[in-house]
Amino acid sequence: MSKPYNVVSTLVELIDLYWDDPVAFAEDMLEFDPDDWQRTAMMDVAEVPLTTIRSGQGVGKTAFESALVIWFLCCRPNPKVICTAPTRQQLHDVLWAEIAKWLEGSKVKQLLKWTKTKIYMIGQEERWFATARTATKPENMQGFHEDYMLFIVDEASGVEDRIMEAILGTLSGDENKLVMCGNPTRTSGVFYDSHNKDRENYRSRRVSSRDSKRTSRRNIAMLESKYGKDSDVIRVRVDGEFPRGESNSFIALEAAEFAKNDVRLQPVGTRLIVGADIARFGDDETSIYGRIGGKTVIERHHHKQDTMQTTGWILRLIDEARAERPEIYEVEIRIDDSGIGGAVTDRLREINEERQLGYIIVPVNNGSSASDEHYGNLGSEMWGCIKSLLEENMSNFILGVPGVLELPDDEKLIAQLSTRKWRMNSNGKIYLERKEDMKKRGLQSPDRADAFVLAYAEVETDSGYSFGTLSI
Template structure:
């Protein structure tokens, strides 16, 4: 019986795809509608993607290496198309070898669900073989009857205490592909368990690790160091990749410097020069501690910033800033005080310094402090600040703005830029708070995010209460004052030390 036209076309497509069993680049060029629709203006994978696909193909095409594990790692700058390459590899692996098992994971569940997974789905839908596999949120499974369980790609999350998905990955005599996306953030224990997938004999074994080199320790870093004999590695400068926003990368270089950790990690694809990336350098803070108070304008607003804590080792802190001067007006700090007493004491300071705005950290007891201050100071704007709120672009250097992951990162970025010409109190706790937090980026993203307070405490550092209070003064722009009330004499409370300390 002759085949129907549809069956003939399907058979012809299967024969064509079968020719790319050991040719991932050929598959990518054949399977997608380059130059059309979503791929308009593209004639194929980017140069670095082609190189990876060719390296996989050469390994599999050689009978001497075909059944030896291929470990391939790429550390890169931002935006070079790592997730797109992951998607192309996944589709090639499934299309060209029946009963292939593919396992994909990432540094976080969010990365897997919002970046890696959608990219795999996008390319699977674009392929000529889109109907060969059924899509769900976390899997691609074969539509061929009887093969749903063994011919598939699974997107799995991990935890350091639950690694069963990696321990059970076996597929002897066929093909296994293991992909780590944003690999720098995947725990070492997951890497160790994944080694068990490389023990099957007579099996095509491919382990790929991609990511920004955000950490100077861990298993991803070891691929380029002590384990480099096991891995084929390369580090890719994003400025050498076509289709990347080169203007933005050049801005990062201009703002931070070519040898800074942010440029090493996010642009050059190099690991940071030290174990952590310090957001505010010590020399910037020390200069602000010793600099003469810059001359201000009578119209410079006086701004209060309040970081609230309840009990324990943390402190509630009032920072006072007027233009570039954060030194002339004494700050205050409280330990183990409740919201009503804290609000009352801040109201007294407001009578003394007549602020144009008061910004209060709304977490912890902050919401209650905001409500009470609004009752006590009806004529002074009291604005709540949510550190986890949406971050906007913030100016890091004149003319150079960077995106931020949340409100706290936005405020700290503005504060960092301000420090270059500002005057700070000569106080060691404030210095230590300012230089304490490290920074990173949202995975495969350019938004700066600051180290969280719980993570700092795990490193043995206190919560940066003093620096967070100062950062609050940068929460929003405050208009110039019409009447420079801060020039007027104000009564001084000589017993101000009391149960809270004055920072002079």
């Protein structure tokens, strides 16, 4: 005689075994064979509260979302899962139907009851469930409160900000989670911001159709022939990139992400170059980067410390780098000398002379004249140098040549590099967006980006001093 099915004991086993491992749950309970990106993104959801994925078409995001819904329902006590999408067709005919398919063939189908608008734990219909709510009005997303909640937002680029703000306002618990997926069709809104200015708050991923075994190479070739390889249609539908048409960011997000994800360098050389952007007691951040060649070897960021403390940190970081790397024989320190940065420059010069350190100390005024006639000032020219280096990385990759610049794995730095806009003045020169204007747009001051640019730029100052190059 077969052993009776015990729902409680089964749930206890599932929760204990798969609480933080949706990949194993999908493989064992759903017989789902996830692609590499699906595995990585599933673990993102288990580890962090906010996950955002922009992708090309046909990469398997609906199956990915379905597996997460079933995992969360089976591996959290008394959960609520809210699934939404901009249209009823996308929500019910695509996502909700996909969940039904995976549930029907699963080993947990005896636990859950699927209906056209709700999936619930048998015997716990009022508290343990997933529901489908079209993203048409904010009140559809409100009124949900539970220790364990998961919001799945499909085709998130098409969901209005007022809807997304209602969802974000609901996520108040430590175990509340949000997953946004979709083609990156718009360069504004919460979904766009989650991959740009707000990306430090999210675990963000990009999935290209070219990298998926589920997509048709023939269809990709057809789209490229019809619309052009460099068209926004290809960027959005195939490459999972936001369109260029609406964006006027100076440095492309894809170039910054490439330098973080695909470039791996060793610190080759004997010269340590340090860049420091100085703040004091306001909301801005003091940032320090030190690099050897194209590799960052030291960095520090802090708030609300005076200029003497910052001077001490610069010297301490250099000492630590030299202790770890005895081959360093030359040190160059570049300071944003405008405003309070001048105090750091002066003190560094005093200590450099007193201790006979032999460091090269370079005061930099971003507003001074550029050596390149295309730029309106030195600060814009330095950013232009970094833009060129990041784009060179991508060109080198195509040619099979090593990259020249590796970005640290720092979402705040990437966001700051890729959200600063530019304009061309009546004199035909390029100027970067002012920090004051960035703050008016709700962005932070790009302190980390400015320090990074100081460390890596290759330009000349008014005095004719030539910054060091990446080639040692």
